[in-house]
Amino acid sequence: MRHELRTLTSLRGIAAWFVVLYHIRLSVAGLAPGAVALFAKGYLAVDFFFLLSGFVIWLSWGDRLRKEGWRGVPAFLHKRIARVWPLHLVMLAGAVALALLLVGTGHATPDDYPFAQLPLHVLLLQNWGFTDHLAWNDPSWSISCELGAYLLFPLLTLAIDWKRVPTAAVIGAGAALLILLHAVMAESGTTNLGFDIARFGLRRCMLEFACGTMIGALWWRWRNTPRLPGWTAAAISVALLLLWAGGTMPETLAIPGAFAAGLLAFALSSGRKGNPLEADWLHYLGEISYATYLSHFLLFVAFKLALVSDARAIPPILIALYLAMVLMASITLHHLVERPAQKWVNRLRLPILTRERRHTAR
Secondary structure (H helix, E strand, C coil), rough: CCCCHHHHHHHHHHHHHHHHHHHHHEECCCHHHHHHHCCCCHHHHHHHHHHHHHHHHHHHHHHHHHHHHHHHHHHHHHHHHHHHHHHHHHHHHHHHHHHHCCCCCHCHHHHHCCHHHHHHHHCCCCCCCCCCCCCCCCCCCHHHHHHHHHHHHHHHHHHHHHHHCCCHHHHHHHHHHHHHHHHHHHHHHCCCCCCCCHHHHHHHHHHHHHHHHHHHHHHHHHCCCCCHHHHHHHHHHHHHHHHCCCCCCCCHHHHHHHHHHHHHEEEEEEEECCCCHHHHHHHHHHCCCCHHHHHHHHHHHHHHHHHHCCCCEEEEEHHHHHHHHHHHHHHHHHHHHHHHHCCCCHHCCCHHHHHHHHHCCC
């Protein structure tokens, strides 16, 4: 059975575009200081992705893995790899081609592109503590961390059935994970969630992903009586954002908490009549958001190389052209690469999956 809350799919698309705006914020000529400040926080959309990923995967796979036990783990990992790896590999190949072009034309040196690290990137292991900076297709760091979360998920699911845990304990456990994230980063003297991604990215992902599974369990409990819990969660989210904006609460504590509460509020509002986040065009942006997220960074590098003379002051008309190109690339990659490749990988009959199917049939 496929679970989808359309509101959350739309939010995934909006979050992906905030990451796009984050990466171009310093290049837009004449951009208002307020807009620069807003877009400068676009990296926080990744924290929403991690929470959302835990929520959705718990909703889709939690019951199945608890029913099938360890026998269901190969199928789960097969599906997740089919979802994220093919498009990542295509974009990595594009990054290599671009790097060879830049090095060959004198616009970069081999040191700018760590070819020795390519095996790590191919295997999506680049952000597991093996490197000290982002490279190649920079946004793929979070996909590397997601792979770690996918390996964690069966352990978490088989160890704890959130449906059987008292509500107060679920809330307390989720809050404890987010407080732990803050403590880990504060120990290193930072309150910036985007600090030293190569070092903290995996921990950031794991803790927020695990918290997302708990948000999923809360949604499951309250999905049939959503109004009071939904408004309460929304109020908590807004309060935390205001405390952060006012300088009262650090980013590493306020933002994950605000996003977790907001995720629950939006999930509980999904399906409600008149919900603007369920518009078809927004939902479609969510459907193609993975392609948006993985393609925009490399496209901007190529765009600046081909069309821009001053990368610190790109005219708005060229920025509009770039954004249109990101949209078209997202549509093309989603329909011609991402979806067909995902279906092809899903159809592969791996020996371990065949054995598990036979065992289940008995």
